[in-house]
Structures are given as structure tokens and as C-alpha cells.
Amino acid sequence: MRDEHQRYCIEIAYKGTAYHGWQIQENAVSVQELVDKALTTILRQHIKTVGCGRTDTGVHARQLFAHFDIHHGQTDKLDIARVLNGLNSLLPNDIVIKDFFSVASDFHARFDAISRSYEYHIHFGKNPFLQGFSWQLRDRPDVGRMNAAAEIMMTYRDFSCFSKSHTQVYTNNCEITYAKWLWEADDVLVFYISANRFLRNMVRAIVGTLISIGNDSTKSADSIREIIESKNRSLAGTSVPACGLYLTKVSYKDIETLDS
Incomplete structure (x- = not known):
């Protein structure tokens, strides 16, 4: 039986000065919030990432991984290069998606680190x-x-x-x-x-x-x-x-x- 989703992982880097850390916050702009919005727009389905950890307000990241799932109907026609270019076009200049790749269905960005x-x-x-x-x-x-x-x-x-x-x-x-x-x-x-x-x-x-x-x-x-x-x-x-x-x-x- 076919899996209902495909798990992907992204590698992110960002200058943290303008953000209240990686993790989504109430009434404050975070890196995760902007990344999730960009993924949702490009992939045309609601995406919620799970990061490898959290950074505090103003802290920078040269490497941070996050995973998320895409329902199988979308994975058939997913063009990784197009998605990567699209994400970086939508995101502000102080956030970059450095890589985007598929991982095992049980991979966890936080707990496997x-x-x-x-x-x-x-x-x-x-x-x-x-x-x-x-x-x-x-x-x-x-x-x-x-x-x-x-x-x-x-x-x-x-x-x-x-x-x-x-x-x-x-x-x-x-x-x-x-x-x-x-x-x-x-x-x-x-x-x-x-x-x-x-x-x-x-x-x-x-x-x-x-x-x-x-x-x-x-x-x-x-x-x-x-x-x-x-x-x-x-x-x-x-x-x-x-x-x-x-x-x-x-x-x-x-x-x-x-x-x-």
C-alpha cells in the first residue's frame, strides 16, 4: 500500500537580527513562520515544519534542518530545483533555503540529531x-x-x-x-x-x-x-x-x- 505522504528536509541559514528566533511565536515574527508560509505557497498545501531545535531572538544560524510532510498527490510532480528557487524568491534576503531533499518517513530533524x-x-x-x-x-x-x-x-x-x-x-x-x-x-x-x-x-x-x-x-x-x-x-x-x-x-x- 502506498504511503500517504513523503517526508522532506530542508537546510536553512539565516541572519537572526530581525526575528524572534526560529520557533513560531505569538505576536512576533519568527523564521519558522516565514519558512512555513513560503512552503505552503509554493507547494499549495498546508505545511508545518519541525525544526532540529530552536534559536533565541536575534541569534543567527548557518545551518538548521527542518522536516515536513507532503501528501502523496503532490510528490508525483515535485520539481526540487523549482521548489528551491521559488522558496528563495519568496523569502526575505536574510533567510535562505540551502538544500531541499527527501528523507525516510521516520526521519526526525530534532530527535535524530x-x-x-x-x-x-x-x-x-x-x-x-x-x-x-x-x-x-x-x-x-x-x-x-x-x-x-x-x-x-x-x-x-x-x-x-x-x-x-x-x-x-x-x-x-x-x-x-x-x-x-x-x-x-x-x-x-x-x-x-x-x-x-x-x-x-x-x-x-x-x-x-x-x-x-x-x-x-x-x-x-x-x-x-x-x-x-x-x-x-x-x-x-x-x-x-x-x-x-x-x-x-x-x-x-x-x-x-x-x-x-
């Missing part, structure tokens, strides 16, 4: 070309001390201290597989972090905490232990601005599942 990676960008001194894409700081922190603290952080699993309050999640445990600060071109300092999952506001809280350690010579790298073990958000650093944060990569175990 095994790793997510973020970057946080910081620059020093006024730079109009980085405005909106990086956080400007005046004082240079001690990067060595921040990287030492990041290494200690990776030995923990419960990151309640970095979670936004009153979020409904089944666990605050995450497995961080990479966390490091690196100097890049144009005097930009970038924090790279990868984990199997992230809590809401977690990366921005981690960056704020590490920056506070790097800026205070009285704090050792080991001070991050007390913060994490307290499970108290008020002991961690402030959340840094969204403009410097990017979702950069989402990985899946079976790469062939994402093969067009």
Missing part, C-alpha cells in the same frame, strides 16, 4: 562591518584562563546553572564534546562549543561566565566548579548579547539519511 555546534564571536574596538554579527568588548580577557575553565566544564553533565529559568525539559544534563576559545582573523575571538544537546540560553550563559572568569584576575579557572555544582543560575555570569551567537552545525548519525 546527535550533535549541535555553536560559535560566539567577540571583537575589540569599533568595527562597522561586524555590527550585528559580533559582540564588541573593550577589555581583552585572559583567554588561557577561560580555556582552562572550559576544559573543567566539559567534565560535568548537569548544567542547571546555565539554563534559563522555568523551562520545561526532562533533564538539564548535556554532554559537551568540545569547548574552546580561538583567535581568528581581524582580531576576532571566537568560542566554539559542541554538545549532544543544549538548554535554553545555555551557550550565552556559558560565554558570560567564562568572560567573567577571564576578566577577573582574582578568579581561577577552577572557580567554575562551584558555579556548576551549585546548580544556581544566579551564580553564573550574565547572558551575553544574541548578536554574536551562531548555530553552525547539526549532525546526524546516519549521514545517508540526509543524502539527496
Whole structure:
């Protein structure tokens, strides 16, 4: 018996400045809202995407996946290239659909993802070309001390201290597989972090905490232990601005599942 639908996946990138995050919000414009409207218009049937995660207001994404189903009557004549061109014509210039491909009927963009990676960008001194894409700081922190603290952080699993309050999640445990600060071109300092999952506001809280350690010579790298073990958000650093944060990569175990 023929399946009633075909599942597809899209790869999206966007500048998040103008949006209240990826996920559809009441009384606020989100990236998902515009993508769903464009898909519905091009495919001529109601489309509701399921994203691999969510990004907060103002956060950018270089790679975000979302899946959706199309009823079988439409899949017979679906021209992927035409659909992709049509979507990008309808969407604003700060959102792009980079790829569009079929996947297995049980593929799930969120639950099948095994790793997510973020970057946080910081620059020093006024730079109009980085405005909106990086956080400007005046004082240079001690990067060595921040990287030492990041290494200690990776030995923990419960990151309640970095979670936004009153979020409904089944666990605050995450497995961080990479966390490091690196100097890049144009005097930009970038924090790279990868984990199997992230809590809401977690990366921005981690960056704020590490920056506070790097800026205070009285704090050792080991001070991050007390913060994490307290499970108290008020002991961690402030959340840094969204403009410097990017979702950069989402990985899946079976790469062939994402093969067009």
C-alpha cells in the first residue's frame, strides 16, 4: 500500500537580527513562520515544519534542518530545483533555503540529531562591518584562563546553572564534546562549543561566565566548579548579547539519511 505522504528536509541559514528566533511565536515574527508560509505557497498545501531545535531572538544560524510532510498527490510532480528557487524568491534576503531533499518517513530533524555546534564571536574596538554579527568588548580577557575553565566544564553533565529559568525539559544534563576559545582573523575571538544537546540560553550563559572568569584576575579557572555544582543560575555570569551567537552545525548519525 502506498504511503500517504513523503517526508522532506530542508537546510536553512539565516541572519537572526530581525526575528524572534526560529520557533513560531505569538505576536512576533519568527523564521519558522516565514519558512512555513513560503512552503505552503509554493507547494499549495498546508505545511508545518519541525525544526532540529530552536534559536533565541536575534541569534543567527548557518545551518538548521527542518522536516515536513507532503501528501502523496503532490510528490508525483515535485520539481526540487523549482521548489528551491521559488522558496528563495519568496523569502526575505536574510533567510535562505540551502538544500531541499527527501528523507525516510521516520526521519526526525530534532530527535535524530546527535550533535549541535555553536560559535560566539567577540571583537575589540569599533568595527562597522561586524555590527550585528559580533559582540564588541573593550577589555581583552585572559583567554588561557577561560580555556582552562572550559576544559573543567566539559567534565560535568548537569548544567542547571546555565539554563534559563522555568523551562520545561526532562533533564538539564548535556554532554559537551568540545569547548574552546580561538583567535581568528581581524582580531576576532571566537568560542566554539559542541554538545549532544543544549538548554535554553545555555551557550550565552556559558560565554558570560567564562568572560567573567577571564576578566577577573582574582578568579581561577577552577572557580567554575562551584558555579556548576551549585546548580544556581544566579551564580553564573550574565547572558551575553544574541548578536554574536551562531548555530553552525547539526549532525546526524546516519549521514545517508540526509543524502539527496
